[in-house]
Amino acid sequence: MALKKATDTEIQAFIAKYDAWRIKGGKLHREYIFNDFIEAFGFMTKAALVAQSSNHHPEWFNVYKKVVVDLTTHESAGITQLDFELAAKMEQLADLTQDLQ
Template sequence: MKLVKATETEIQQFIAQHVAWSVEDNKLHCQYVFNDFIEAFSFMTKVALIAESLNHHPEWCNSYKQVAINLITHEVGGISERDFELARNIQVMTDAKY
């Protein structure tokens, strides 16, 4: 599958269906707040395993119990289906667990 940059319409449709996500600096963005650092780090570990299985890795930041995630496909210079797929997987996990 050839990677292509998502259209603005595709991005807005994704955001409408996945309200936890937004667009910041031309990247999909989501922020989570957990009960403590252990819960935040556990979440990051689970996301890391998903990301590795998809061979698509997030830009992220952890500060104590907060985790911010940014998704972008550098090969296309913007958001692609790879980002949507990883975001959907993260959303499914968080909906089930958190």
């Protein structure tokens, strides 16, 4: 059974709390800039473990010190609570990265 898509109000409340996230192409979107590739890849490694444990995986890519993340729930064809939860966990991981720019 697919999860319920988030309402516009729920999405705006999330963005108000996590203001670096945006809506882009119907997905939650965030760009992280780290000091170097090692920090960026370390963040991705930690986030991958979190994503795997929740069985909810990001669309993302990395170029040097930049990590771009898009979150959506494919089976629901939109943003759901799973996306909010993964985004919030990614923010916690990014905050733990001491040298995040």
